[in-house]
Amino acid sequence: MGDLSELESRCQQLGLRVTANLRDILEALVTGPDHPDADSLHGWLRSRGRRVSLTTVYRTLGRLVAGGFVIAHHFGSGKARYEIAATHDHLIDISTGKIIEFSDPRLDALEERIAAQMGYRIVRRRVELYAVPTE
Structure with a gap:
C-alpha cells in the first residue's frame, strides 16, 4: 500500500x-x-x-x-x-461478518471479455461474494 x-x-x-x-x-x-x-x-x-x-x-x-x-x-x-482504494475483491462470510480480500487475474480477464462482447470497456468494478463456510 x-x-x-x-x-x-x-x-x-x-x-x-x-x-x-x-x-x-x-x-x-x-x-x-x-x-x-x-x-x-x-x-x-x-x-x-x-x-x-x-x-x-x-x-x-x-x-x-x-x-x-x-x-x-x-x-x-x-x-x-x-x-x-485498491484493486481487489471481497468475499464476505455472512455467518461471521469476516471480510476476505482476494484478487484473481482470471476473473478480471473474464469481466473484461464480457464487457467487450457487449461493446463496453470497464472503468470501475466491484466484486462482492457473500458466502458461508463449506465445512
Whole structure:
C-alpha cells in the first residue's frame, strides 16, 4: 500500500489539506482494524490517545471518499466500511461478518471479455461474494 508519507502525497495531489487528523485517519486505515466503520475507526483512534471527534472522522472520510482515495463499502451490515482504494475483491462470510480480500487475474480477464462482447470497456468494478463456510 505504501508508507504514510506516500499516502499523504497522494492526498495532496487530490487537493486535500494534510492535517494531523487526516494523518491519524490514514494511519488508522492502514494499520488499524480491517475494513472499519466510522465508529470503530474513531474508537481505535481514541484508544491510542488521538483527540479526534466522531464528526471529524465522518467529515474526513467523506472528503477521502469524494476524492476517490478511500472506498466506502456497504456489505449489508447497514454501516459503511472503509478502506484505502485498491484493486481487489471481497468475499464476505455472512455467518461471521469476516471480510476476505482476494484478487484473481482470471476473473478480471473474464469481466473484461464480457464487457467487450457487449461493446463496453470497464472503468470501475466491484466484486462482492457473500458466502458461508463449506465445512
